[in-house]
Amino acid sequence: MNKPLLIRIAFVFFLIPLFTNAQTAETQKAVDSEDGVKYPQFQFKGLFQARYLESFGDNVDVMGVHHSTGDVTQSSFDIKRMRVGLNTKLSEATEVVILVNLADFKSDTKGKVLENAYAKYTFNKYIAVLGGQFRPAFGIEELVPVDIIKSFDFSNQYYEFGKNGWTSFQIGASATGNFDLGKIPVNYSVSVLNGNGKNQEKDNDNGKQYSSRLVFELSKKHKINLGLNGGIGKYSKEKVFAFGADVTSDFRLTDRFTFDLQIEYKRGTNHNLYFSLPVDTRTADVADYQMRGIYFLPNVRYQIDYKKLTSLEVSCRYERFDPSFKIDSNVRQTYTPMISLEFGKNYTGRIEMGFEIDRFDRNIPDTSTYNDNLFLIQFQCRL
Structure with missing residues (x-):
């Protein structure tokens, strides 16, 4: 066996x-x-994100692609997300979650639109199990909705590790829970995944990817958490792995000023890149193709509470990511300064303005691997 x-x-x-x-x-x-609670209970959720984009890169379009011909679209309006979700509690312990992104209909919908589609059963605080399509816990960003992150979008490493089956929306099963390690609260998650992305009819091989995450609450006052991630598995009969660590903190400087910080490091096999290369151009060992990245995301929040304006936030994420640091290394450094105005509670309304500045060690013409300065104004509403 x-x-x-x-x-x-x-x-x-x-x-x-x-x-x-x-x-x-x-x-x-x-x-x-006999508490009088009736089931099922329904909770509808939604998110709308629209953006104005302008590229200041030399012959680089708003999608970050270089065009040597010079025929390039450098300003555009865009609908990034139009999400509709439904959370249904069938009982005190059972819930079903559905989330779709209607903005995906603006392009080829294959492998898109449906995002969350899973059922969850909570036994107690120590264990809950869920199965279906969901975002497995493998870092900070997997546990935070995109509408309340402190930047325009998730990091480059989040999407690259998603292409390799560790993050973003995946199909599989997971067990999560909480326990105390002495005086330290610990949250854990263990997942078994197909590892070939969302909305797939079936697994594309017999290999599975096993991942886990532990989060240690080191300080409740300053919300200092340490996260550890690890994963192993097989993809197309090749052994793959990933691991990482992250730290989050939230300091209240005054009654109105708060400062929070996220630091995350990840490393793993880039088997998505390996299998995309022609056989005669790659080495025999998939482990020769490894990606790694780290980002720092400091954020300062000032509580205003003036009429409809709730707060002002200023952040600047710095990320360093290399999709293949052992062979043909080409580091991408991304700076994302942003100012955000919040209207209402919990980002009910939000206006964000800033830049995404990309710098590569080596530019590759007519690809997205090219230096770029992208200006963004993003408006969102959530319910």
């Missing part, structure tokens, strides 16, 4: 007694408690 099958069997037998105990507890609670 092979090792991956043994792991799956052990995982199932681990969950059976927990599921049995939880079902008994739920039944008992339903009998003993």
Whole structure:
């Protein structure tokens, strides 16, 4: 019997007694408690993001692609996201989540539109299981919705690790929960994934990717958390891996000023790049193609609460990412200074303005691997 099958069997037998105990507890609670709560309960969510883009790069369009012919679109309006979501609680412990991005209909919809589509069952604070299509926990950004991040969009490394099956929307199953390690609260997550992206009819091979995340709450007052991520698996019969670490903090400087900081490092096999290359141009070992990246995202928030204006935020993310640092290295450095005005609570309304500045060690003409200065104004509404 092979090792991956043994792991799956052990995982199932681990969950059976927990599921049995939880079902008994739920039944008992339903009998003993008459709290008047009716199910199912529905919660609708939505997000609209529209942008104005202007590229100041030399013959670089608003999508970051260089055109040596000079025929290039350097200013454009764009609808980035038009998300509609539904969270349904079938019982106190069971929920189903659906999220679609209608803005994906503006281009080829293959592999797009449907984002979240999963069911979750919470046994207790120690364990909850979910299955379907979701964002597996493998870093800071996977746990934060894009509409409340402190920058225009997720980092370059988030999307690259997503192409390699570790982040972004993936199909599989996961177990999450909380426990205390002495006096330190710990959050954990363990996931088993197809690893070939969202909205796929089936896995494209028999390999699976196994990932885990631990978050240690080191300071409740300053919200200092340490996250550790690790993953192994197989893709097209090749062994792949990824790991990383991250730190978040949130300091209240005065009654109105707060300063928060995110630092995240990731490294892993870039098997997506490896299998995209012609066989005669790549080495025999997929481990020769490894990506790594790190970013720093400091953010200062000033609480205004003047009429409809809630706060002013200033941030500047610096990211250094290399898609293949062992062979044909070409480091991409990205600076993203941004000013954000918040209207209402929890970013109900938000106007953001700033730049995305890309610098490569080596420019490649007629590709997106080219220096660029992109100016953005982004408007969002969420509910």
